[in-house]
Amino acid sequence: MSFREKIHWVALTAIAIAFGWYFLTIAWRADDPAGLLASGGLLLLATIGVVVVMTLATVFLALRNPAEVNLKEDERDRSIHWRGTHFAYYPMIVGTWSCIGLIFAGVSQTGLLNLLLAMVVVAELIRIGSQIWLYRRGY
Amino acid sequence: MAQTLFTNDIRTLRFLNGEMTQADLGAQVGVTRQTIAAIEQGRYSPSLEVAFRIAKVFGKPLDAVFTWDGD
Numbered sequence: 001m002s003f004r005e006k007i008h009w010v011a012l013t014a015i016a017i018a019f020g021w022y023f024l025t026i027a028w029r030a031d032d033p034a035g036l037l038a039s040g041g042l043l044l045l046a047t048i049g050v051v052v053v054m055t056l057a058t059v060f061l062a063l064r065n066p067a068e069v070n071l072k073e074d075e076r077d078r079s080i081h082w083r084g085t086h087f088a089y090y091p092m093i094v095g096t097w098s099c100i101g102l103i104f105a106g107v108s109q110t111g112l113l114n115l116l117l118a119m120v121v122v123a124e125l126i127r128i129g130s131q132i133w134l135y136r137r138g139y
Numbered sequence: 140m141a142q143t144l145f146t147n148d149i150r151t152l153r154f155l156n157g158e159m160t161q162a163d164l165g166a167q168v169g170v171t172r173q174t175i176a177a178i179e180q181g182r183y184s185p186s187l188e189v190a191f192r193i194a195k196v197f198g199k200p201l202d203a204v205f206t207w208d209g210d
Contacts, residue, residue: 075170
């Protein structure tokens, strides 16, 4: 497994765990009077968690695979990245239009924040997940 | 698993060229070892440029390295 693929696995796992925790916690605290601030605080914790895990994992994997760290992306890497980003576009556009509709439906700021966040998380999971699948498949 | 519509003799040519490794070939062509492995296994279709570069490393014409198997 290449260095890039390992980094993708770390990102997928970290995002799934951190934001899975975030959304499970938010679901239990839906009636919290702190509302937006409570979501903001948890979001900050989840984001810091992902950044810390990604940084530590990248350093660890770079030390274990020094030869691969400075390899430039080749045409297959670029193609895989483009295709992954292409797949992630669809949840982004669906989520964006859903948010626009919900603004007019009078959904709360907290609700919109969490919907926007869910949209980004789903798009990221699809992007990274599809890139891992393409790496495994060959293309 | 996706398969390309052509086969190739890269593995044999590497062996005949001093048992060249995938990493060595990748370095000469400008792609990663994983990309050479994917091409060899018929799981990735390289660009025309990379195909020509691979053939050039072995000093062969393109059709001595890649053979079209489609309709």
